[in-house]
Amino acid sequence: METFDLRYPFTRPAAAPNSVVLAMGFFDGVHLGHQAVLAKARELATAKGVPLAVMTYDHHPHIVFQKLPNQYQYLSPIKRQNELFAATGVDVVYRVSFTSKLAKLSPQAFVDEVLMTLHPLAVVAGFDHTYGGDVKVANMEHLPEFVAGRFEVVSVPKADFHHEKIGSRTIHEVLEAGNVDLANEMLGYTYQTTGVIVHGEALGRTLGFPTANVLTPADEKIPGVGVYGVRIKIADKWYDGDASVGYNQTIGEGRPKTLEIFIFDFHEEIYGENVEVQWCHYVRGMEKFNGLEALVDQLHQDEVDVRAFFASK
Template sequence: MQVIDVHPPLTAALVPSQPIVLALGFFDGVHCGHQAVIARAKREADQRGLKLAVMTFDVHPAVIYRGVAADQVKYLSPRPRKIELMADCGVDLLYFVHFTDAFAALKPQAFVDQYLVGLNAAVVVAGFDYTYGKHDIANMQTLPRYARERFAIITVPKAVAGGQKVSSTRVRKALDEGDVDLANHLLGYRYQTSGTVVHGEARGSTIGYPTANVQAPANERIPGIAVYVVRLKVLGHWYPGMASVGRNITFGPGRPVTVEVNLFAFHQDIYGEPVRVEWVHRLRGDMMFDSAAGLVKQLGQDEQDAVAYLKELTD
């Protein structure tokens, strides 16, 4: 897959020499609904013998349209993860348009002329609720007016799970509430985050449960405070474990939220190593214990429950 950055305006050097099928969306998380859009575009591309392209953006549109501070956005799929997920979907060309003020100010007709016709799109595919400006005038219902029969248009209906639309907002809410099981169902895969193992307080080692303290990138969304079954990828291998997202309230108030992963039967030194955390299942909520002994007892039960859950997945 070729990854292409577009710093507006679009230049001729970035335009494909042959027509393409172009899927549109921000695609944060590349969840089941997004996958349906890309899969529909992929089928069309295969039928026509064309390359499949996706056009997305470097930042969430809310940064431009709603004035949300860029450093406050927590993504389900920051750029590196989005690239991986798009490659898994069979995308040939992935365009990251840099969402500048000038780009945001484009009128609908200019957007269509410069970026859809401009990218040599034979077919444009998007979800039913895709917009490219003000939602009342720049939506999939009005797109044919701007297209002027220069390309075909395919609108993909909403994906539904549990009687509700599958959306990035719904995935974020599930993660914030610690419901990784629902988030994974909506995503169609197990949610992953990245990070680096850093030095913590080393308290886990003193109670028999050493942990890897994982510092995630500031722009990546971490599940809410709870205890989870996880897998952690480090040094090229996946290892089973359990993770606590919390403030370690047993050891005092006002502590920062940390991600601490205890790997089962793992004894290597991995400080400073980049890791990937796969969030498999929520075990329980956060709890405060009267003593370290009470915490140790609960951790023993958590480990049993985590091992049993992972065994069920592989049986």
């Protein structure tokens, strides 16, 4: 898969293919709705005998349009998104820098100066995709008017899950609520994040449950407070474990939010290791226990529950 980073105004890269079928969207998470768009684009690309290309953006458009209270957190930062694109058979990725200049383009200018530059034979996008500041006209319904027959336009209908539209915003909310099981169904794969192993306070070790403290990138979405069954990848090998996202309130008040993973049957020192974490199953919410003995009892039960979950798979 080839990737090209572009900034408006741009010309088509010399190494880019002459003609493509272009899937258009932000694709955060590359969830089942996005996968439907990519599948339709792949079908057209195969029929036309040209590569499947994706045009997406280097950061979320919200950063340009509004002041955000916190740093935006992605379901799939660029590296992960590229992995997901490659897994779905994308041949070329055009990643355009989303700037004020690009956002202010009229729909006609967007078609003429952006889309036409990439030589599409067809453009495919979700039914609700927009491509300019005035969403009343810069939408898929009006796109054929601006294209004027120069390429085919295909709008993909919404993907539903139990009568609810699958969307990145919904998946964000589901993850924040801790429901990784539902998020994984909407994504079509197991949600995954990254991090590096750092020193913690070694509290788990004193309780008989040594944990790996994972420092996660600020721009990655971590599920909400709770206990989870996870898999963690260390040096190309995956291990089962249970993860705690929370504040260790049993130990004391006013503590920072942390991600700690008790890795089953693992006894190596791994500080500084870059890891990947798959969020497989929600176990329980976070609780404040009446003393360390009650906490340890619950940690034993968490291990039993998570081991049983993985054994059932």
